[in-house]
Amino acid sequence: MISSFHFSRFILVLGLIGAVLAPLARADRTLLNASYDVTREFYKEYNAAFITHWKEISGETIVINQSHGGSSKQVRSVIDGLAADVVTMNGVPDIDQLAKVSLIPADWQQRLPHDSIPYTSTILFLVRKGNPKQIKDWPDLIKEGTGVIIPNPKTSGNGRYSYLAAWGYALRQPGGDEAQAKAFVKKLFGNVPVLDSGGRGATTTFAQRAIGDVLLTFENEAALILKEFGSDGIEVVVPSTSVLAENPVVWVDKVVNKKGTEKLAKAYLEYLFSPVGQELAAKYYFRPLDASALAHYPGRFPAIPLFSVPEVFGSWEKAQKIHFTDGGIFDQLYQK
Amino acid sequence: MTLFGKRKNVLPGFGLSLGFTLAYLGLIVLIPLSAAFIKTAGLSWADFIAAVTSPRVVASYKLSFGVSLLAALVNAFFGLILAWVLVRYTFPGRRIVDALVDLPFALPTAVAGIALTAIYAKNGWVGQWLEPLWAAGVQRLSEWIPWINWTEWVGGKLAFDRPGIFLALTFVGLPFVVRTLQPVLSELEPEIEEAAATLGANRWQTMTRVIFPELLPALITGFALAFARALGEYGSVVFIAGNMPMHSEITPLLIITKLEQYDYRGATAIAVVMLAVALLMLVAVGSLQTWSRRRLGGVR
Incomplete structure (x- = not known):
């Protein structure tokens, strides 16, 4: 009995060793893409497309691995040593952190076209069926008795863009100034009953716990939420204006130099700007740069005026510093 | 020696x-x-002080220590009753109840948090009945004693507010009290109680002067463990707390928040304060226990 137990354990150990070593035997080069939560499906299809493309132009078979999680958790993993060749995020500040620890050069945005932003998104509203509170635009969010679900802007890209969108809206109104913008976001966050730390949590709070009247979220995520909860009665409301959510991508110099994958990583990211990449982005509800990809999905991306963060706030660095550092304007909203 | x-x-x-x-x-x-x-x-000393004394962080200390203490006290009380019932009586299903006590140990705390939220949210099984009652109760209190901001102190809702934090912390702390009391209780010989009775003690006296002093050291240990566990709990609380700055943000959440903002040093600074305070409190509880043993236990 005992020896047979030992023997089976021995076999198990052998099997495990085999499982660990097997990938090494295949000498295919691998690329690791560290991304945030909701890009999983998009990159799954994009990776398959790129693998075929790379095989055609170089004859080499490659393997692409994906890693997904909350944006800042992913970036922290890369800082702490996760050997990701490329990082694809939903905000410039997250990738700037990599530059701070010299994993990438400070001018990383200049290395790819369009400031290294292959596709964009924006912040929209999701409301309950029939829109009982008649939420049409930003001012409706600060009405008394309206529950607004926004995740914590300090910890989620989603919340950050929502906050900046509200601020930008108020600032750009006729006669709008900083004080009015601050008063606007203060009222807005006064209506937020729960501050989840990420977009996924906020979606659960709104859709499954039935908290709040409106959820602020990315356009591409709104599409996913509708797919999942649409039958339970959630509708999209497009405000009169919103923020341009930029999704930057970068290859990590320190990693690709070590692994010898710089050319591959670069080609992988450049392919995002190609018609194939653009078409796939649009398919997964990201706003493509390419007009013909956009034309394939008429009506999918409402043409509302979008303002970018650098346009309204000077730069990402400034926006981050003034609004979201400890003791910044966001913290002041909650000071009593 | x-x-x-x-x-x-x-x-x-x-x-x-x-x-x-x-x-x-x-x-x-x-x-x-x-x-x-x-x-x-x-961190420089000044930065350290600034990081650990900012109003938002201080509010979270008060909340974390306050609610953890409350949850541990409640656990001590109900854990004592639970342990008593499990040791002293035999009834059908006792072993199942006994096994249930360990569940909070085994369950991933995030699952616990999600389950508690699903039940106590205002559209949950329990929440849909209990939340209006709770809100009405808080309303009534505010009318009677208007100089205290009750909605601020005890929270106007169950889930996504302070009561949710309390529920989660009570949940994760429960087994500690029960499991530390059980062996002590089962070692207590019935003869002691019989002796007390023959010497003329009534039931209340037997309970408070004979049994309780024997249990107190173990009860304090269980309380301290439940308290320490509650202080460090993160997984279940974040789902049910609502996480409002200055109101329902626990200290472990602030540590994670700082990490999410890439502020490693700020995060560890708060962690260091928490560690130091928790250690102090555990040492204090330990000496309280020694004292109670000497003062009340006599035997051990």
């Missing part, structure tokens, strides 16, 4: 086992914890 004295211990192997113990503790506990201190050392 002395650690490095010449006196030989009756039991052999003291040096080896102590060495092993220290090495093990060092590897598992001290080295990771000292990493927190080393990371913090990158």
Whole structure:
């Protein structure tokens, strides 16, 4: 009995060793893409497309691995040593952190076209069926008795863009100034009953716990939420204006130099700007740069005026510093 | 007695086992914890003070320590009753109840948080009945005693507010009290109670003057464990707390928040404060226990 137990354990150990070593035997080069939560499906299809493309132009078979999680958790993993060749995020500040620890050069945005932003998104509203509170635009969010679900802007890209969108809206109104913008976001966050730390949590709070009247979220995520909860009665409301959510991508110099994958990583990211990449982005509800990809999905991306963060706030660095550092304007909203 | 004295211990192997113990503790506990201190050392003293005394952080200390204390007290009370019932009575299904007590140990705390939220949210099974009652109760209190901001103190809702934090912390702390009391209770011989009865003690006197003093040290241990567990709990609380700054943000959440903002040093600074305070409180509880043993226990 005992020896047979030992023997089976021995076999198990052998099997495990085999499982660990097997990938090494295949000498295919691998690329690791560290991304945030909701890009999983998009990159799954994009990776398959790129693998075929790379095989055609170089004859080499490659393997692409994906890693997904909350944006800042992913970036922290890369800082702490996760050997990701490329990082694809939903905000410039997250990738700037990599530059701070010299994993990438400070001018990383200049290395790819369009400031290294292959596709964009924006912040929209999701409301309950029939829109009982008649939420049409930003001012409706600060009405008394309206529950607004926004995740914590300090910890989620989603919340950050929502906050900046509200601020930008108020600032750009006729006669709008900083004080009015601050008063606007203060009222807005006064209506937020729960501050989840990420977009996924906020979606659960709104859709499954039935908290709040409106959820602020990315356009591409709104599409996913509708797919999942649409039958339970959630509708999209497009405000009169919103923020341009930029999704930057970068290859990590320190990693690709070590692994010898710089050319591959670069080609992988450049392919995002190609018609194939653009078409796939649009398919997964990201706003493509390419007009013909956009034309394939008429009506999918409402043409509302979008303002970018650098346009309204000077730069990402400034926006981050003034609004979201400890003791910044966001913290002041909650000071009593 | 002395650690490095010449006196030989009756039991052999003291040096080896102590060495092993220290090495093990060092590897598992001290080295990771000292990493927190080393990371913090990158901060200047002024920055450290600023990081750990900002209003939002101070509000979270009060909340974390306050609710953890409350949850541990409630656990001590109900855990005592639960342990008593499980040890003293036999009834059908006792072993199942006994096994249930351990569930909070085994369940991933995030699952606990999600489950509690699903039940106590205003559209949940319990929440849909209990939340209006709770809100009405808080409303009534505010009318009676208007000089206290009750919605601020006890929270106007169940889930996504302070009561949710309390529920989660009570949940994760429950087994500690029950499991520390059970062996002590089962070792208590019925003869002691019989002796008390023959000496003329009534039931209340037997309970408070004979049984309770025997249980107190174990009760304090269980309380301390439940309290320490509650202080460090993160997984279940974040789902149910609502996480409003200055109101329902627990300290562990602030630590994670700082990490999410890439502020490693700020995060470890708060962690260091938490560690220090928790250690102090555990030492205090330990000496309280020694005192209670000497004062009340007599036997041990």
